[in-house]
Amino acid sequence: MAEEGRDALEPGVARPGSGLVARLHRSDVWRSMFRHPQLDTPRGRALQSFSNFFLHVYPVKIPARVLRIRYSFRLGYIAAVLFGILTITGVYLMFVYTPSPTVAYGDMQHLKTGVGFGQLVRNVHRWSAHLMVVVVFLHLVRVFYAGAYKKPREFNWVIGVVLLVSTLAFSFTGYLLPWDQLSYWAVTVGTNLVHYVPAFGSTFQDLLIGGDQIGPSTLLRFYALHVAVLPGVLTIMLGVHIWRVRKDGFAVERASAGAFAEEATNRPLPGAPAGFYGGRTRLLGVVDRESVTAEDRPVDDTVFTWPHLVARHVVVGLGVAAVVLGLGVAFAAPLRGLANPNVTPEPSKAPWYFAGLQELLSHFDPLVAGILVPTGAVLLLVLLPYLDRNPATEARNRKVAVLTFGGLAGIAVALTLVGTFFRGPGWRFVAPWTHLYLEL
Amino acid sequence: MRQTRRNFLLNGWKLGGALLISAAGYTAYEALRPLATGAGRGKVNLGEVKGLEDGTATYFPEGRLYAVKAKGDLFALSQKCPHLGCTVPFCETSGRFECPCHGSIFDIGGEWIEGPAPRGMDRYQLVVKGGTAVADTGTLEPGPDRGAKEYRSPPTGPSCIK
Numbered sequence: 001m002a003e004e005g006r007d008a009l010e011p012g013v014a015r016p017g018s019g020l021v022a023r024l025h026r027s028d029v030w031r032s033m034f035r036h037p038q039l040d041t042p043r044g045r046a047l048q049s050f051s052n053f054f055l056h057v058y059p060v061k062i063p064a065r066v067l068r069i070r071y072s073f074r075l076g077y078i079a080a081v082l083f084g085i086l087t088i089t090g091v092y093l094m095f096v097y098t099p100s101p102t103v104a105y106g107d108m109q110h111l112k113t114g115v116g117f118g119q120l121v122r123n124v125h126r127w128s129a130h131l132m133v134v135v136v137f138l139h140l141v142r143v144f145y146a147g148a149y150k151k152p153r154e155f156n157w158v159i160g161v162v163l164l165v166s167t168l169a170f171s172f173t174g175y176l177l178p179w180d181q182l183s184y185w186a187v188t189v190g191t192n193l194v195h196y197v198p199a200f201g202s203t204f205q206d207l208l209i210g211g212d213q214i215g216p217s218t219l220l221r222f223y224a225l226h227v228a229v230l231p232g233v234l235t236i237m238l239g240v241h242i243w244r245v246r247k248d249g250f251a252v253e254r255a256s257a258g259a260f261a262e263e264a265t266n267r268p269l270p271g272a273p274a275g276f277y278g279g280r281t282r283l284l285g286v287v288d289r290e291s292v293t294a295e296d297r298p299v300d301d302t303v304f305t306w307p308h309l310v311a312r313h314v315v316v317g318l319g320v321a322a323v324v325l326g327l328g329v330a331f332a333a334p335l336r337g338l339a340n341p342n343v344t345p346e347p348s349k350a351p352w353y354f355a356g357l358q359e360l361l362s363h364f365d366p367l368v369a370g371i372l373v374p375t376g377a378v379l380l381l382v383l384l385p386y387l388d389r390n391p392a393t394e395a396r397n398r399k400v401a402v403l404t405f406g407g408l409a410g411i412a413v414a415l416t417l418v419g420t421f422f423r424g425p426g427w428r429f430v431a432p433w434t435h436l437y438l439e440l
Numbered sequence: 441m442r443q444t445r446r447n448f449l450l451n452g453w454k455l456g457g458a459l460l461i462s463a464a465g466y467t468a469y470e471a472l473r474p475l476a477t478g479a480g481r482g483k484v485n486l487g488e489v490k491g492l493e494d495g496t497a498t499y500f501p502e503g504r505l506y507a508v509k510a511k512g513d514l515f516a517l518s519q520k521c522p523h524l525g526c527t528v529p530f531c532e533t534s535g536r537f538e539c540p541c542h543g544s545i546f547d548i549g550g551e552w553i554e555g556p557a558p559r560g561m562d563r564y565q566l567v568v569k570g571g572t573a574v575a576d577t578g579t580l581e582p583g584p585d586r587g588a589k590e591y592r593s594p595p596t597g598p599s600c601i602k
Contacts, residue, residue: 185526189541192525207472213504213520221472342501342519344526346540346601358524362542362556426543426601427556 045304055310057242059249061302062309066250072146074316075139076245079167080238081320082132086170089125090227097177099223101216104179105338112335123328129171130440131324133353136167140381144405147393148251154385156244159237161381166234168353173226175351176219182439184339185348187222188214193350193357196370213341251393334439346425347437355419356412362427377412486566486573489514495548495593497530497537503577505564506530506537510549510591516564516575517550522583523557531600535593537561538601545599549591551584560584 017023024030025037035051038044049060065071096115097107111118140160143149149157176187191209195201210217303309336345350358360369384405392398424430424437432438484503492498492514497506499519506517517537521528526541536553537546544555551560560583564575 185541188526189524192523195525206474207469210472211474213525217474342504342527344529344539344541348524348526348541361524366558425540427541428543 042304045306048306049304052306055306057246058305058309059246060305062305063250064301064303067303067308067312073138073142074313075135075142077313077316078320079132079135079139080242081317082128082135082324083234083238085128085321085324086125086132087231089121089128092121093125094227099177099219101179101219101339104177104219108178108180108335119332120325120328123331123333124324126333126440127327127331128324129174130352131327132167133171136164140164141409144384145395145402146251147398149385150388150391150393151385153244153248153251156241156248157385158382159241159244161378163234163237163241164381165378166230166237170226170230170234171353172351173222173230176214176222177226178333178335179219179339180334181336181339181343181345182334184214184341185345186351187218189348189358190350190354191218193354193361193370196366198367198371214339331440336439347423347427349419349423349437352416352420352438352440355423356415357419359415359419359423377408380408482577484516484575484577486516486575489568489571489573492573495535497548499530500575503564503575505575505577507573507575508548508550510547513549513591514566514568514573515550516566516573518562518564518580520562521557522559522562523555528561529600533597534595534599535597536595536599538599540601543601545601547592549588551588551591552586553592559586560588 017025036044036047038048046060049055049058093111096111096118098104108122111122115121143157143160172187172190175190176183191205191214194205194208197204208218209215210221349355357369357374360373363369364373388398388401390398390401395402420438421432421436422429424435430437482503484500484505486492486498486500486507492507492509494509494512497508497517499506503516504519506519508515508517519527519529521539521541521544523539523542523544526539528537528539528544528546530536531538535548537548537550539545539555539557542556544557545553546557546561547553549560550563562580562583564577565579565581567574567576
């Protein structure tokens, strides 16, 4: 009796099937999990979003432009997918790995010889980590050039910078864990950069590595940071980051002035108190007595997230998984000899994303290159949306910002490339085509 | 502003929260700071002073240091490069300390010759008692400034890193 009643809710759409699957889908148990049938009608698509916890991260409808790949290149989403892959592969690795100098290296070898697909899991973890640093950086560049850090999204940009720093910290703490010569000396060089902080340098370095040199306590604290502290920080911050994107809406429409036009949202709703949420009210945020569907827009260019964006995200997610799996199959994560504090390999490079800093350090005073430049860079990134008050989002209307940012980003990339590819033993200049002193 | 009961209580909760956070922060500091009795913080016996030859370096793994005699003076040089913490080996052929990491070179007295290191090699305090030298690895002193050339002499042979 109840079965017919449910299907009658969508007359003419839900075919009353008679097969086993159809009967299952109509059963009380199934309906207790999925409260309504999947219907390919506007109402059915909206229901899909309303009744699914996981789809809650998306708006119900999005501007059609968001679907274009050129809108965002899906970089933020790809970074999130990589974080997911890193979490899953990381948990696999945790089952095998012991954070102790006497055991860790043996665990890495055991992973290779004694655990089915163990080396592949490690390769995928490593490649995903490298890619995540790259993708997060590209995401930052993309958001900058779109001007999407401007009002009202200033603070979300700041959270993005926190996520970038967390990503680097993640990669750096993970770098030490294999406890081979590569990781040992890269982290030695990396943590010694901290030493150049005026006055507090030694204290910071002590807190970071827990002694005069990288040792058991360093390994343990890097492990704890890598598997407990940073995942917590990144997950919470990523949640806030995505939530704010969701609340601020996608930065798409450009008015003639170049600023994001938010005509549909900037106008206070009738009846809402003036100055409520700064005069801005949001779809699904505050609902007037009128139904939300009654909100009028000049042209309705929106599409349902389910299935349009979700399907694209599934495809991109699978593509990312395929890429890191391919990289993992093709290139093994390096494992040099057991870490030996008494033998320094030549050259000793910091992890590649800090190689630019190391390069800078070979030209300038440590205080300038090791401290002022990186601190200044992070500070400048954090303050960018508050310093750049120009509302325009088109490049031709914000030449100063674009040129400054482009120049600085270019210098950073160039230094990183030189430090990574063009430096050999004794930090001497070596052309990469003669010999590549690079291990990822 | 008049202090109402509500305000007083609100500020009380804030103060309590701030205290809790500072306590958590201090606990984190206690958990992360190095133990007072870390490894390598003791006295290392470098043996008879007379046994050390001028212009040579003897490695003492237990103290991670080199005992060197340069122009009659005795030093206990830390093997950790003041640049970025690499281990600096002694190059027997050139008679100098040469770091393979980033190319810093120091003379037998630990003075900077070339490379990115900001100063000479750091050294431990030495006490000579009854002809026996003892280095105290608890007292690390920064190396001499880049200008120092007191112990510099031409290399005795080819460099190990060039």
